[in-house]
Amino acid sequence: xxxxxxxxxxxxxxxxxxxxxxxxxxxxxxxxxxxxxxxxxxxxxxxxxxxxxxxxxxxxxxxxxxxxxxxxxxxxxxxxxxxxxxxxxxxxxxxxxxxxxxxxxxxxxxxxxxxxxxxxxxxxxxxxxxxxxxxxxxxxxxxxxxxxxxxxxxxxxxxxxxxxxxxxxxxxxxxxxxxxxxxxxxxxxxxxxxxxxxxxxxxxxxxxxxxxxxxxxxx
Amino acid sequence: xxxxxxxxxxxxxxxxxxxxxxxxxxxxxxxxxxxxxxxxxxxxxxxxxxxxxxxxxxxxxxxxxxxxxxxxxxxxxxxxxxxxxxxxxxxxxxxxxxxxxxxxxxxxxxxxxxxxxxxxxxxxxxxxxxxxxxxxxxxxxxxxxxxxxxxxxxxxxxxxxxxxxxxxxxxxxxxxxxxxxxxxxxxxxxxxxxxxxxxxxxxxxxxxxxxxxxxxxxxxxxxxxxxxxxxxxxxxxxxxxxxxxxxxxxxxxxxxxxxxxxxxxxxxxxxxxxxxxxxxxxxxxxxxxxxxxxxxxxxxxxxxxxxxxxxxxxxxxxxxxxxxxxxxxxxxxxxxxxxxxxxxxxxxxxxxxxxxxxxxx
Numbered sequence: 001x002x003x004x005x006x007x008x009x010x011x012x013x014x015x016x017x018x019x020x021x022x023x024x025x026x027x028x029x030x031x032x033x034x035x036x037x038x039x040x041x042x043x044x045x046x047x048x049x050x051x052x053x054x055x056x057x058x059x060x061x062x063x064x065x066x067x068x069x070x071x072x073x074x075x076x077x078x079x080x081x082x083x084x085x086x087x088x089x090x091x092x093x094x095x096x097x098x099x100x101x102x103x104x105x106x107x108x109x110x111x112x113x114x115x116x117x118x119x120x121x122x123x124x125x126x127x128x129x130x131x132x133x134x135x136x137x138x139x140x141x142x143x144x145x146x147x148x149x150x151x152x153x154x155x156x157x158x159x160x161x162x163x164x165x166x167x168x169x170x171x172x173x174x175x176x177x178x179x180x181x182x183x184x185x186x187x188x189x190x191x192x193x194x195x196x197x198x199x200x201x202x203x204x205x206x207x208x209x210x211x212x213x214x215x216x217x218x219x
Numbered sequence: 220x221x222x223x224x225x226x227x228x229x230x231x232x233x234x235x236x237x238x239x240x241x242x243x244x245x246x247x248x249x250x251x252x253x254x255x256x257x258x259x260x261x262x263x264x265x266x267x268x269x270x271x272x273x274x275x276x277x278x279x280x281x282x283x284x285x286x287x288x289x290x291x292x293x294x295x296x297x298x299x300x301x302x303x304x305x306x307x308x309x310x311x312x313x314x315x316x317x318x319x320x321x322x323x324x325x326x327x328x329x330x331x332x333x334x335x336x337x338x339x340x341x342x343x344x345x346x347x348x349x350x351x352x353x354x355x356x357x358x359x360x361x362x363x364x365x366x367x368x369x370x371x372x373x374x375x376x377x378x379x380x381x382x383x384x385x386x387x388x389x390x391x392x393x394x395x396x397x398x399x400x401x402x403x404x405x406x407x408x409x410x411x412x413x414x415x416x417x418x419x420x421x422x423x424x425x426x427x428x429x430x431x432x433x434x435x436x437x438x439x440x441x442x443x444x445x446x447x448x449x450x451x452x453x454x455x456x457x458x459x460x461x462x463x464x465x466x467x468x469x470x471x472x473x474x475x476x477x478x479x480x481x482x483x484x485x486x487x488x489x490x491x492x493x494x495x496x497x498x499x500x501x502x503x504x505x506x507x508x509x510x511x512x513x514x515x516x517x518x519x520x521x522x523x524x525x526x527x528x529x530x531x532x533x534x535x536x537x538x539x540x541x542x543x544x545x546x547x548x549x550x551x552x553x554x555x556x557x558x559x560x561x562x563x564x565x566x567x568x569x570x571x572x573x574x575x576x577x578x579x580x
Contacts, residue, residue, distance in 0.1 A: 168278050168282065209261065211261060211264070211266045211273050213263075
């Protein structure tokens with residue numbers, strides 16, 4: 001069996017658009033669940049989504065534990081051996097409080113890739129396959145999040161290119177979620193059930209397209 | 220340094236498309252060559268055949284996709300798990316023009332990225348010599364048939380030039396003494412790279428890249444033009460023998476003989492010929508077949524190959540008859556008719572820019 005770790009924020013956690021952080025789609029509706037259904041029993045899909053998670057920043061308001069980088073290490077070690085790590089982060093880095101351009105969010109993703117390579121949680125201490133996924137762009141209207149995400153919409157549209165440059169430069173897999181789904185109008189930056197479904201299906205194809213050698217049967 | 224901004228190298232190439240004389244990495248060329256030989260293979264298969272890591276294949280394929288050189292096919296279902304996606308070269312990803320110099324006319328062919336002929340014209344020498352930029356203008360005429368968006372995707376121009384021994388007065392007058400001058404002149408006028416090769420070698424290269432010999436590493440190649448010429452391909456390398464060696468069993472002899480009866484090559488096989496014409500055609504076939512079979516047999520005692528490719532612009536019927544005769548004569552060898560029957564030398568010439576820019580040997 002192969003393992004894939006889905007490392008993300010509220011859109012991996014499955015937070016329902018327009019609702020609070022405790023309201024979450026069920027396992028089968030969230031994209032990692034859709035992915036599990038598509039990939040079948042040959043894969044073990046691990047969900048690691050946290051609302052408010054950033055790439056590399058301690059959040060002065062929501063807390064230091066939102067820092068994706070500090071949590072990645074224990075998280076990956078808990079779940080080794082991993083064949084694939086999917087990282088879908090970046091939306092929270094666009095909050096005004098962090099004041100970061102899209103290119104620097106991509107550099108945050110780059111740090112996580114470096115850390116994964118150092119950790120080498122793949123089979124036999126190898127570097128696993130790594131796929132970075134650009135979240136879909138934030139909509140123009142983000143309701144009561146307007147001040148928190150001021151200027152974020154424009155930057156979120158630049159993420160795909162910046163992430164792809166990073167993926168090419170570091171030689172990892174890349175997928176732009178914006179090509180298959182968009183954020184829900186209820187709050188402008190969360191995914192609804194349809195979007196989760198579309199993303200899970202598309203990522204299953206992407207994972208298959210990576211090209212995996214046949215698994216050796218045991219026993 | 221560790222967290223320096225990434226190198227925007229590959230992405231930067233995209234905006235410029237094919238115009239920039241990009242030096243492609245060996246691995247990119249390897250993937251493109253593989254796709255040319257195996258349309259519709261998956262990334263897994265690319266990884267297996269090249270030994271490249273999945274991540275490297277992923278980055279290369281993504282970059283080639285963005286540049287429009289590679290396209291995804293329909294996802295293939297029917298197995299357990301999610302569908303796999305076949306990859307192919309995008310025919311509209313690149314174009315190339317080839318020029319060959321025949322006995323009476325200059326052939327200009329424009330091909331797409333998978334070698335299909337999109338445009339072909341034969342310009343008689345007197346017509347070309349009347350216009351000031353004759354050669355460049357005839358190439359430009361071909362380029363103008365492309366939609367404007369595709370014109371930036373032209374990889375270059377190839378010239379298939381005959382050996383000195385076979386250069387007619389027409390060709391000599393058109394090309395002058397110095398090929399480098401011709402090359403520089405066309406490059407200056409059309410702002411595209413020009414590649415030059417011997418015409419028979421170019422025809423063999425075209426069959427090897429796009430045609431009947433696509434998956435063959437070793438084969439013997441015959442070009443049945445006015446005369447009969449040959450090349451030996453071993454391990455994808457094209458070898459030529461004594462310069463200018465040709466056999467007078469080619470189409471010009473047949474044409475001359477038919478001419479006496481006021482017939483042309485196209486009349487062959489229409490079933491309206493007299494017994495006399497049938498006899499001369501049979502005689503020509505026998506002589507041509509004997510010459511080819513003789514070469515094949517004598518060469519087989521030195522090198523081992525299983526396939527012989529015969530390329531010709533002759534009517535398909537003529538080629539097929541000859542192949543059938545040869546197959547009877549030497550059943551242990553595979554005789555294949557070349558795919559490039561429209562101006563094989565010009566199509567071969569058009570493959571030169573692809574060889575130089577996208578392929579590994």
